[in-house]
Amino acid sequence: MxxxxxxxxxxxxxxxxxxxxxxxxxxxxxxxxxxxxxxxxxxxxxxxxxxxxxxxxxxxxxxxxxxxxxxxxxxxxxxxxxxxxxxxxxxxxxxxxxxxxxxxxxxxxxxxxxxxxxxxxxxxxxxxxxxxxxxxxxxxxxxxxxxxxxxxxxRLVIKGDNYGMGVSAGHYIGKMLKDKGVANPVIGEIAGLEIPLTVERSEGFKAALATYGFTVKNRRSAEFTSDSGQREASQLLQALPKIDAIWNHDDDQGIGVLAAIKQANRSEFFMVGGAGSKLAIDAIKADNTVLKATVTYxxxxxxxxxxxxxxxxxxxxxxxxxxxxxxxxxxxxxxxxxxxxxxxxxxxxx
CATH class of the missing domain: 3.40.50.2300 (Response regulator)
Incomplete structure (x- = not known):
């Protein structure tokens, strides 16, 4: 499709x-x-x-x-x-x-x-x-x-909790890795457009990971699109021969991220998405990809x-x-x- x-x-x-x-x-x-x-x-x-x-x-x-x-x-x-x-x-x-x-x-x-x-x-x-x-x-x-x-x-600002998105993703990844006994994990991050809300998401992610003693090893900036997600994920995978977890900020972007992961034949890590698309929810329910969770926006x-x-x-x-x-x-x-x-x-x- x-x-x-x-x-x-x-x-x-x-x-x-x-x-x-x-x-x-x-x-x-x-x-x-x-x-x-x-x-x-x-x-x-x-x-x-x-x-x-x-x-x-x-x-x-x-x-x-x-x-x-x-x-x-x-x-x-x-x-x-x-x-x-x-x-x-x-x-x-x-x-x-x-x-x-x-x-x-x-x-x-x-x-x-x-x-x-x-x-x-x-x-x-x-x-x-x-x-x-x-x-x-x-x-x-x-x-x-x-x-x-x-x-x-x-007069009114209404928004999602971008910082909280990062915190939710960071805590999910941190807890999963701690439960697996991974001491020094390699964590990748595929962000969206470098606008203030994206910066807030990354800051929340960094702060939550720090509570487990973890840090992001490699961060890439995509553009909230499938094509850019595939491009940046491919570069992230090339830069990191071994990965324990990835947070991708956007589920539409994640379509390309998952395509790059499949093309690279990589599956040693798990991934968390962002926003809560129907495709992401279905993939999480099916449990047949590296995508194991997504944080809502x-x-x-x-x-x-x-x-x-x-x-x-x-x-x-x-x-x-x-x-x-x-x-x-x-x-x-x-x-x-x-x-x-x-x-x-x-x-x-x-």
Whole structure:
């Protein structure tokens, strides 16, 4: 199956299963675990509390092009969550393939004066100025996933726990190696694009490994794509004739990583992935590759971003909180998927 086919199959799964995302964040916004789609749809149609219809609002949305399984899920989740509310008009603009294109389409969107905009930037630093422009024009920004460096550039930041992803991966690898009695393990790391969230992941990984007395022997930077994953994994395997464990930051990237491992006929190590794709979850359940676990970075955060954007635009807060306004920052927990619990995460796979 080609990468394109895999992405399409993931998107079909998303629309057929977990598309509506995390409407229940309105009552519990501390975890990235999302209930079944039927529960989510019912919640969005509930006539009580935060889900009760309110003032009609226009929510703008901008994210990079959906040329990656996780990013495709971000787009689909945001759109489906908006459709679950009768009081939301959803305006999505093309995020393009780079920050320059995204700045341009965001400028056009700002001129249309939506009530609020949800933005997942290509790069927070490069899109920061246009987010500030929106905020100064009285249009709140919900900053999704990749943070802007300026706190004034957003009303709300909602993201996965990148540092926590690294910590989860580090603890899984550290414990596994300790249990095997490996004293001086050779640990490889295949990171993603060198943007702030990737740095946070690596820092968390390093910190967790240090608690076991372990360090990363070789770190490679890929680009969150299958091709780049295969390229960097091939170089990592050539550099390290013996490996005990690898952490790959991204499961889409991991398709190429696993291809490189198979091509090199290497199997003396185990691997942990990142994000929680359906393909990764299935591979972990089948237990027929070196991939033994993945740490979640769930695209349901896009659903939550839309739900919270709606409340902000309507001047409402979260029903279970004493405070009258939606919090300034929401960080979703990173969980570890293994063979033992993989079936529980099937509906979350993108």
């Amino acid at each position: 080609t990468q394109h086919s895999r992405d399409l199959s993931r998107r079909r799964l998303l629309f057929g299963g977990a598309a509506v995302g995390a409407a229940t964040l309105l009552t519990a916004c501390t975890s990235n675990e999302t209930p079944a789609a039927s529960t989510q749809t019912k919640a969005a149609g509930n006539s009580e509390g935060n889900n009760a219809p309110g003032k009609k609002v226009v929510i703008g949305f901008s994210a990079p092009a959906a040329d990656h399984g996780w990013m495709g899920a971000i787009h689909a989740n945001a759109k489906a969550q908006a459709a679950a509310y009768s009081d939301v008009e959803f305006k999505e603009v093309d995020g393009g393939s780079n920050s320059e294109a995204q700045r341009s389409t965001l400028g056009t969107l700002i001129a249309q004066k939506p009530d609020i905009i949800v933005v997942l930037p290509h790069d927070g630093k490069e899109v920061n100025a246009v987010a500030l422009q929106a905020m100064q024009a009285g249009i709140p920004i919900v900053n999704l996933d990749r943070a802007f460096p300026d706190a004034l550039a957003s 769930n695209p349901s955060m896009a659903s939550s971003a839309v739900s919270l954007a709606r409340l902000i635009a309507q001047g409402r807060g979260l029903g279970d909180l004493t405070e009258l306004q939606v919090p300034k920052e929401v960080t979703l927990a990173s969980e570890t998927i293994t063979k033992e619990n993989a079936s529980s995460y099937d509906k979350l796979g993108f």
